[in-house]
Amino acid sequence: MISNRATDNDKRGRIVANSIIYGPVPSWRLGRSLGIDLLSTKRKTCSFDCIYCQLGRTVHPEIERREFVSLNRLARELKTIEDVTADYATFSGVGEPSLACNLGEAIRRVKSILNVPVAVLTNSSLMLREDVRYELGLADVVIAKVDAPSEELFRKINRPFGKQTLAEILKALQLFRKEYRGKLALQMMFVEANESHATQMAKIAEQLSPDEVQLNTPLRPCAVTPLDIQQMTTIRAAFSGVMNILTVYEAQRPEVAPLNQEETLLRRPVEQRFAEEAGRGEVTKKTVEQEEALNRRIAEEERFREKVDEDGIRWTKVYFGGGAHFRNWLSQFVELKGGENVKVEEADSKGFQCYEESGEKMYRIWLRDIVPDNKENELP
């Protein structure tokens, strides 16, 4: 349990808007994870633009490190946290955390103020830098991304903005492995593009010898279809020579109550399951009637997944939400699947408190069935 007496009038559940701290969120890899967003830009800042990113397109491409959030602000916000149960404080958020040049000192501050283990999720792109390897080395857990076994797939899946090659990143990861005393986990995201390359990916995992390999597929809504359990089981089998494998379908997620739903949704966009999780967090603060209304709306949306229009065309619902995330996702679906295959429908926001209160509209995005998957190949 993390507990700091508030020095001002902040109370649990009243972390101010634009907080850099969000969650805790249920993480299949880290349990109850209290998120710290050292970038906290309104929209995504990243050195990659992964085709499966749950945050939509990269609005602020960055390859150089700089300060986004001051250490004083971080310390101030950390001191307002009371009575939160978290297994890890995790540097993640709206982009790549190692772009923040004060990451190392931020890790030190989080450890001294919250007294919980610290994890960092990184896309590995800045690992070539000695200062980044040193600062990541201060964390208890580093989860590093490797999604491709070849330069071609690296460019296709991760769409990096920098000039570094996959070979250079893998070399830097090897160096980090040798130096690092904490737990190194390798995250490998599988989508259609790399599904048939599991054996090569397993070879990379063997060479890097991490403490854990996390086999993932994008279950949160995005423009790429996740692989199903059977496909992931086949991929897992290719990793039989690798120790400590964790796959997204097998993992357990704990129940958690977020400190602030809005800040959490900003970093983990609206979708049915997450809305439900966030809704559970609200139960402690809402009246029973509000809770029931939310659950009713979530159940309604869950029932409403497919439709056939007047021309007999089948459509599948791929997104439900609003605000910047909706606009981001819409542009990504249109780019990947073609405008003629994407439909938008306004939805009733009744029961979704933050939308109701702000007057923000909610939308469903529908995708026409039988969209050729190789549309993705047409991306630049």
Ligand code: SF4
């Ligand atoms: S590295 Fe992470 S935040 Fe950046 S584009 Fe890829 S998935 Fe999104």
